[in-house]
Amino acid sequence: xxxERYPYSVSNDFxxxxxxxxxxxxxxxxxxxxxxxxxxxxxxxxxFGDVDPETGEINDDIISxxxxxxxxxxxxxxxxxxxxxxYGNHYIFATGSNRVRTRLYQINISRxxxxxxxxxxxxxxxxxxxxxxxxxxxxxxxxxxxx
Amino acid sequence: MPEVKxxxxxxxxxxxxxxxxxxKSHANDPFVLKxxxxxxxxxxxxxxxxxxxx
Numbered sequence: 001x002x003x004e005r006y007p008y009s010v011s012n013d014f015x016x017x018x019x020x021x022x023x024x025x026x027x028x029x030x031x032x033x034x035x036x037x038x039x040x041x042x043x044x045x046x047x048f049g050d051v052d053p054e055t056g057e058i059n060d061d062i063i064s065x066x067x068x069x070x071x072x073x074x075x076x077x078x079x080x081x082x083x084x085x086x087y088g089n090h091y092i093f094a095t096g097s098n099r100v101r102t103r104l105y106q107i108n109i110s111r112x113x114x115x116x117x118x119x120x121x122x123x124x125x126x127x128x129x130x131x132x133x134x135x136x137x138x139x140x141x142x143x144x145x146x147x
Numbered sequence: 148m149p150e151v152k153x154x155x156x157x158x159x160x161x162x163x164x165x166x167x168x169x170x171k172s173h174a175n176d177p178f179v180l181k182x183x184x185x186x187x188x189x190x191x192x193x194x195x196x197x198x199x200x201x
Contacts, residue, residue, distance in 0.1 A: 008163075008164055008165075009165040009166070009170065010164055010165070010167065011172065015174075016170055016172055016173060016174075033173050033179060035179070035183050037183060037186050037190055038187070038191065045183050045186040045187075045190075047173075047178070047179045047182050047183070056171065057173065057177065057178065058173050058178050058179055059178055082164065093190050095182075097178070097185075125190075125193060128193055129193070130193055130195075140189055141186070141189050
């Protein structure tokens with residue numbers, strides 16, 4: 001993706017990434033975490049959210065509204081590249097913590113689909129089936145895999 | 148407090164990466180555990196033609 005993105009730090013196992021969103025609301029720490037959730041085929045879950053400054057724990061219930069969503073999404077995509085460089089081009093599963101959040105992910109994938117599709121295969125999951133991602137279809141979750 | 152090293156450069160046009168040796172793992176955060184459990188439930192049902200699930 002040829003979009004602006006933030007620099008980030010990564011744990012030495014390349015599964016835990018952190019960066020700072022920088023906008024009108026100030027600097028907000030965000031974390032992206034990859035955890036293997038299936039073996040055949042290998043699938044990793046991506047967990048993404050703000051880091052609560054009080055507890056240091058991830059929380060994705062917060063809507064930051066820091067006017068930098070595209071930069072944040074491009075940064076997350078960049079972590080997928082970094083992760084895939086290390087672990088291989090496996091499926092990565094994403095879903096929101098609730099239907100509204102999942103819908104928000106869907107809207108943003110739809111909006112940036114042409115850009116995302118340059119580097120990634122994108123699928124939507126409904127029930128026990130995966131489909132090539134299409135705009136205006138509601139999915140339970142999403143699978144992406146670097147080409 | 149998390150031990151992840153702060154990235155000081157905020158140049159949005161060039162992505163830079165710092166590998167932090169002492170990064171706090173978020174793998175056991177309640178949100179992550181809940182999300183992974185839900186993801187496993189969804190993903191376990193997906194049928195992949197090239198893989199038989201045992």
